[in-house]
Amino acid sequence: MKAVVFSGTTEGRVFSRQLAALGAQVLVSVATPLGAEEQGEADGITVHCGRLTPEEMTALLQGAVLCVDATHPYAVDATKNIRAACAAAGVEYHRLLREESPLPAGSMVFATAAHAAAFLAGCSGNVLLTTGAKELAAFAPLSPERLFPRVLPTREGIAACEAAGVPHRNIIAMQGPFSYALNCALMKQFSIRYLVTKDGGAVGGFAEKAQAAQDTGAQLIVVRRPAENGQTAAQILARCKEVLV
Known part of the structure; x- marks a missing residue:
């Protein structure tokens, strides 16, 4: 089964490897060559490098069972486009959240x-x-x-x-x-x-x-970090086990 991970972040790289370890075929989409370099190579993972329009995202999602948005917490436009592309492609969407930090007194x-x-x-x-x-x-x-x-x-x-x-x-x-x-x-x-x-x-x-x-x-x-809804890596992996394995 195919899963698509929009990444370029540390948690995206970790999650994509965890997903591949389940036996899924994972397509990781990153915007820049630096993101591709950081992602590296791993069994079960294919990397697509380059910024995508919403239409290109929709095309990339064809044939996927599930999509995980692991882009940066402040990449609001990217998340908006990924959600729309998943809706257009009829692919299940999940947002991987990064835990917020406690702000020191005086911030x-x-x-x-x-x-x-x-x-x-x-x-x-x-x-x-x-x-x-x-x-x-x-x-x-x-x-x-x-x-x-x-x-x-x-x-x-x-x-x-x-x-x-x-x-x-x-x-x-x-x-x-x-x-x-x-x-x-x-x-x-x-x-x-x-x-x-x-x-x-x-x-x-x-x-x-x-x-x-x-x-x-x-x-x-x-x-301030934009407010958003999503799930932890453990929650999304549990769902992936249900639909991908």
């Missing part, structure tokens, strides 16, 4: 990156941005000299920083998750006063960032 929480940027416009001090290249445009109104974006070491990541006018000396192009020690070192090196992050959960290194901000005296700013 500042904003609904969007733009709201966080508006707050920072009234402050002074350097800002470590760990919200990803796609959110950089929201911080363009701030002085680029203040911004220290941490982005993936890809052409797209660097290009987004350049488009936002960020000086090359401020660009931190690295792939995480990052340790507490490395977060502290970067924040001290660049005299960071504010750390902006999403709640990426344990697999996204949220706790390490939060602790580093606290211990270096920086203000932690969190872009």
Whole structure:
């Protein structure tokens, strides 16, 4: 039986391997070459690399018994498109949830990156941005000299920083998750006063960032995670055993 997993996340990679171990033929869809590299090769798993339109998602789902959406918690548009594609293809849909993190006392929480940027416009001090290249445009109104974006070491990541006018000396192009020690070192090196992050959960290194901000005296700013409904990996695997094996 065929199952499709839309992934590009740590939990998606783990889940796809668990699913293949049940004997299912798993097609993993990732958006970028980096996602394909991280997914790697494994028995029972085929990887499709490239961003898909809703129509292409529907075509990819043909013949599948079940689909698991394991995309990033903040990838709202991707989840919307995957749900619609499953409905169009008549394929059972499941959303794999990533557990939320407890927010430390003193955290500042904003609904969007733009709201966080508006707050920072009234402050002074350097800002470590760990919200990803796609959110950089929201911080363009701030002085680029203040911004220290941490982005993936890809052409797209660097290009987004350049488009936002960020000086090359401020660009931190690295792939995480990052340790507490490395977060502290970067924040001290660049005299960071504010750390902006999403709640990426344990697999996204949220706790390490939060602790580093606290211990270096920086203000932690969190872009709120979109509300959604879904299931745990154990719950979805139980369903997969019923329909795939």
